[in-house]
Amino acid sequence: MRWDIFCNVVDHFGDIGASWRLARQLHVEHGIDVRLWVDDLGTFRRLCPELDPHTRSQSVGGVGVRRWAGADTAAPDADGVGDVIVEAFGSRVPMPWMTAMAARDPKPVWINLEYLSAEDWVEGCHRLTSPHPRLPLTKHFFFPGFTAGTGGLLRERDLGLQREQALPAREPCAGNVTTVSLFGYGGPAVGALLAAWAHSTEPVLALIPESVLLADVAAFFGSAAAAVGDRFERGALSALVLPFQSQPQYDRLLWSCDCNFVRGEDSFVRAQWAERPFVWNIYPQAGGAHWAKLHAFHERYGAGLSADAAAAVREFWRQWNLKDPPAPALATAWRRFWIHRTEIEKWGREWARSQVAHGDLASNLVRFASERL
Numbered sequence: 001m002r003w004d005i006f007c008n009v010v011d012h013f014g015d016i017g018a019s020w021r022l023a024r025q026l027h028v029e030h031g032i033d034v035r036l037w038v039d040d041l042g043t044f045r046r047l048c049p050e051l052d053p054h055t056r057s058q059s060v061g062g063v064g065v066r067r068w069a070g071a072d073t074a075a076p077d078a079d080g081v082g083d084v085i086v087e088a089f090g091s092r093v094p095m096p097w098m099t100a101m102a103a104r105d106p107k108p109v110w111i112n113l114e115y116l117s118a119e120d121w122v123e124g125c126h127r128l129t130s131p132h133p134r135l136p137l138t139k140h141f142f143f144p145g146f147t148a149g150t151g152g153l154l155r156e157r158d159l160g161l162q163r164e165q166a167l168p169a170r171e172p173c174a175g176n177v178t179t180v181s182l183f184g185y186g187g188p189a190v191g192a193l194l195a196a197w198a199h200s201t202e203p204v205l206a207l208i209p210e211s212v213l214l215a216d217v218a219a220f221f222g223s224a225a226a227a228v229g230d231r232f233e234r235g236a237l238s239a240l241v242l243p244f245q246s247q248p249q250y251d252r253l254l255w256s257c258d259c260n261f262v263r264g265e266d267s268f269v270r271a272q273w274a275e276r277p278f279v280w281n282i283y284p285q286a287g288g289a290h291w292a293k294l295h296a297f298h299e300r301y302g303a304g305l306s307a308d309a310a311a312a313v314r315e316f317w318r319q320w321n322l323k324d325p326p327a328p329a330l331a332t333a334w335r336r337f338w339i340h341r342t343e344i345e346k347w348g349r350e351w352a353r354s355q356v357a358h359g360d361l362a363s364n365l366v367r368f369a370s371e372r373l
């Protein structure tokens with residue numbers, strides 16, 4: 001089988017982060033010949049240092065990576081089209097490709113891989129079809145998600161084993177230093193959070209891979225800029241700026257921290273597999289559409305926590321996602337959240353197990369496509 005996955009990098013890292021993870025898994029675990037078409041190899045390289053951003057066509061770990069020059073991408077002949085075509089996260093296959101897909105016999109399975117959401121409507125839209133208005137092609141909508149009626153989440157087959165091998169058994173917050181990883185979209189909430197940690201009664205070590213929020217970190221410590229290797233101290237807080245990690249390194253960072261601040265889609269899912277308390281900075285959307293998604297996820301995830309812990313999670317996540325939260329309110333919300341850390345971590349293990357039971361997104365996609373080939 002050959003699959004073509006198209007990834008248009010809109011901004012940030014989530015689109016390519018998840019597309020690359022999927023491509024790798026299809027190849028490594030399902031033996032599929034995958035070509036990943038990406039329009040921004042520079043961004044891709046941040047997650048995958050082995051990639052050469054100046055090469056149009058290369059193989060990385062057995063996956064064919066192609067630079068996708070948008071609408072100008074040369075059309076293959078019908079034989080050049082894969083058995084399965086995936087448009088990842090709003091990407092659109094260029095028109096010359098559509099024509100080649102329509103000319104192919106049999107037609108490829110055409111899949112629109114959607115963004116992740118915990119909202120109720122997702123189950124109703126998962127696997128829906130839409131015929132092309134002109135060409136003899138049918139698009140299938142495939143939704144990742146958190147319930148059995150969705151496509152599930154990306155998770156490598158040996159992830160649990162890798163995590164177990166990488167981590168010696170540990171007590172949460174061993175040695176009384178709370179270690180956190182910090183990734184997010186930045187803004188005034190960052191300074192408020194760092195202030196809360198600086199005033200904490202117990203030491204906090206914040207490990208901060210390069211991201212936009214470094215500007216807020218620098219401002220909090222009264223520095224013009226923050227660069228890789230910088231270490232800042234204030235009160236109970238030590239902050240260390242790390243280079244942007246490769247995806248496997250980032251997983252190890254999440255596994256080793258007591259609490260992970262994550263964002264968007266892919267790091268949000270990785271934090272769930274890390275089975276540690278996490279705090280989600282949701283991708284902000286026009287008109288505040290992201291709040292409904294945040295609440296929908298909390299409804300599902302918080303259902304396994306005691307009422308007190310669920311309320312503490314909800315409130316801290318809300319504060320962290322506000323544009324400009326009042327610093328005292330955010331500090332109080334952090335303390336209340338962290339009081340429940342043992343319960344949240346214990347529940348996180350059960351939550352991850354419940355998600356594994358839905359099957360992983362790559363395997364679910366393979367089954368779905370195979371049934372239609």
Ligand code: TRH
Pocket residue numbers: 010011012013014015016017018046047115183209210211243244245246247248250262263264265266267268283
């Ligand atoms: O970068 P993001 O904000 O991506 C977002 C979301 O996917 C959102 O849904 C989408 O609409 C928007 O992009 C365009 O956050 P996300 O999804 O967590 O992606 C970050 C990726 O970067 C993820 O694969 C983890 C990875 N990563 C590393 O590999 N190393 C690092 O050091 C860090 C901090 C992240």
